[in-house]
Amino acid sequence: MQALFALFLLSLEYAFLAYQWTGSFVQVVLVSEVIFAFIWFLMAFHLRDVIAGGFGKISTGFKTKPVIAAVATVAVCGFILCCSLFEVSSVEMSFQTFDPVYFAAIFILAVTLYVAWRLEQFWRRLEAAQRWEYKFFIVGAYLVCGSIAWVMSYRLTYLTILPDHLTLIAGLLSAGGVVMLYAIIHHRLLNRKIFVSRKVIYSFVVPSLLAGYFLGFGTVTLVMRTFGLEMSFVLKWLFLVLGGIGVTVFGLSGKIRSRIHFFISTHFYINKYEYRDEWLALSEQLQGALTEDGVVRALRRVLSASLYTTKIYIWLGDRSKGYSLVSYPENFTGRKKDNFLQPDDPLIEYISVHPYFHGGEKNKSNALKNVLKEKEQFLSSFDLILVAPVSIGSQLPGLIGLGPEYTGGRYGYDDFDLLTALGSQTASALLAVRMAEQLAGARERQAWDRLSAFVLHDIKNAATMLSLLQENAVDHIHEPEFQRDMLESVDDALRRMARVEERLNTLKNEIVVDWQVIDLRHFLEDCCRRLQSKLATMAISIDIKENLQVKGDPSLLTSIIENILINAYQARENNLAVRMVAVQESSTKKIVITILDNGPGILEALLPDALFEPFKTTKKGGSGIGLWQVKKMVEKLEGTITAGNRKNGGARFRLKLNAAG
Template identity: 25%
Template sequence: MRPGALHLSRTMILRVLAIAASLAYLAVTLVLLDAVEPLGLVYAWLARAMVVFGASFAAMMILPPGRTRSWLKLRLAQHLFRHRYDYRAEWLRFTRTLGDGGADEALEERIERALADITDAPQARLLVMTSSGRLDAAEPAAWPDGAAAGCGIDFARMVERDPRVLDLDALRAAPEEERRLIPAWVLGDPSIWAGVPLVHGDRLTGFILLARPPVDRRLDWEDHDLLSVAGRQVASHLAEAQGQEALAEARRFHEFNRRFAFIVHDIKNLASQLGLVARNAERHADNPAFRADMVTTLRDSVQRLNDLLARLSPQGTQRPDPPRVARPRAVLEAIAARCRTQHPIALSGRLDVHALFDPARLELAIGHLVQNAIEASPPDEPVWLSIDRRGFEVEVTVLDRGRGMSADFIRHSLFKPFNSTKLGGFGIGAFEARSLVASMGGRLEVESREGEGSRFAILLPFAEEPVAA
């Protein structure tokens, strides 16, 4: 366009024409009102009312609002503009409809509305590709009548091989060979005007059926080009949504597998504990004190197995208790009493120290570390548990004189699942222990030397002893 030349948008031209038509309508009405003036005062008012209501009724009957708008757009595109569509305005509206859906409007509904608005179609129906290779309706609806039947695999393959916009009026008049793969309910419904394939890359993700617009017309090359491009854009949105859904499902499976891996590790620890109890029973079965400890260990193992089953069930995802002020010594005493039947445990440290933690999570974390220490230690070498104060933190230590670990293993593999120096180990205990401690606001430190043993220190926030009520 030359500099300084006047350019009017389609919207402005439509508004100017609407204003001109309104002014012409008012002018004709005024002329008719003036023509009835000689009839006299009484008859003039009656004639004027009849003229106004008659002209308004005629306008509404001849030019319904929706049909008028479609008719004007069609005629203006044919006679005033080079192209049928204002591509900039159409694309802005299309992307806004796809991306700005409300909380109650699903993506499928936005897709149908975005494609229907392009051709002024009163309705649109989305068919999505299923895992069986069929195209089925995304949601139940009244239009069209045969949408519930979907489209077969042969039709889906045909559209995927040749992803062009289908002019259904032309197909209805085509020879039988050209339309043999088109579903009969599509060809038999004259309200279905066009079909738009939704292709992402080289994969068909869906298919859109468009209803006949208010002003009937044939599809032309601009319709084909714009609907084809819009279909590919819609296909990318649909593929992204399907990918997000698949990712969410994969995350749910990952979370289940993660919980299952932890539980398998805990079951292995219980099996090791019960195995040691069974071996010691052969030598100490006549000792009443050992029998009492064995019964306690078996009862505790049954309780822990029931807890593991509860954690594995879908209902076992309740949130843990928040940290509270308590004595870590009580947790260490419970662990020592449980584990002494399978290995010597030495307990030391302050009794009066309080910290901020969740006893259940702390017991589970220390239990993992103690079990690892027992498996790494010689049978007659005890595992040491101790408690001390370190500034504003409370230090709970698990010490063993076992095989130890290399600095490289600690740095790169210790806290990564499924890496273990033990034969048949899962490599999950230290990882879960650190996660449990971190969830309570603490941290886990480790020191180790090969052939000398390992020292794990759990550091928890120090807390003052609660005042009795």
């Protein structure tokens, strides 16, 4: 922007000098050329840093700007003193070889070539999408470089400055500047929004109107005098009367004042952000977002467009299970174990009682200092400066983490307010999505309950048929072959129907617990002994170092153990080894039973909770209700169950049950 401002100013000086050729102003233009060359050089210097560090980086090269400015000041002062010695004719200016003007032309030409080279390097570093945005900027900049190079080459060749050339160069520089300015405005290359406070506008609205009126009146008078015209008495008083009428109408017309007030309220702001615009932008992005992933993508797009940072992180979860990192920058290389925040994490605890976490605050509270100390490695690995909650009321479904602004600025209260507004809106959308998913799951279970009623009806019919078979057996009981077939069929059918009926009743939440005190070692040994007769290729070992007793239902606990072991057997039939370890937690006094195997493990997509949801299965022909049934039975026993994978391969299930006594 400095280069563009200097470019347009130099164009005006060229145009005025061509129209009004005077020796004193020639010297002013020559000095302006040198100053413009320094500014043009600084722009190329900045391009060098952008090329080296990439977009969005803070220019380290601008630390040398004071040195360059000091050198430029000395050079310009010396050039002014030398230019005052020149003689300028009425039609041209001539100079000799090795005069200050000659060296100035060499310097300007060298700077122009350097800028052209940097522009070419800058263009090569742009991606395809960025080239489309910067193409007009580059074209305009090359037009400026080419025009200046032509003028300086002519000046060095013929040692002459002509007014006609100044007119042409003024037009070319203006054209190049307009093209560059168009690219900056049209594609928003500055990545900045300029806000003017309403208070400023209201304070100066009347003086501004008066200034505009007098400026227009003075401009008309100046133009008429330039062309030798006298402003008539009628025209002069017409302007005065019209101005008075305008002020009177503005003061007395409430409708006009209301329209002006509306215009100022909708186009000028007092805050860094216009929260209404950002809120509407997020509302538009959230339309059609039916999943948590869709809500996260919408939030990220709005944050990327409104905040001056490329380091945006989003965690989702809840206070009971913790928070998982679901959105992060493409070049993120942080530690994987830091991607999950436990429910009791100090940062979560801090965010739960504070509106935001800002590591850059000057006056840090003791609570903030403690979090900074405990989470120092975590914050540095993510390069986090600001963490804001995605919350509404007491609900905290997520977190937003931000790295430093690439502008070098600091986060302030406007940023905190914006994140609060966007966070509450996103939290509402997330909770709505989760509620919809829970409702869909409830409907699935309701449909399954209805299906189970039909299945139970069919099983009862089959049981009736078997009862009739038993009645007919009276007439054929003396036949040995009928006896064998009948007894085998009846026993098998009844056993199968009883098992199906038991599972379907479990799905309908019709589980009745027969509470007993269970000796865990003997119970597991008996359970494994019965299973190994059916699963001969599975090796089971039990590790219990103390006498442990749990409070539970032997039938339900047997079903839980059987289901887990059969799943492991179906995943790997050959060389399957299962190890069961039971210990008592010292803090909670609960009995923890860990079941480990050497199978293929559990798919990451099913962890940590999807594995226990109904209808979720990866087994061919599986119903997806076995482990859901297990979780229901564990909950009936007032316990918990979790699943995961071992580091060396294989699955791990952990049950927590109440100790007896």
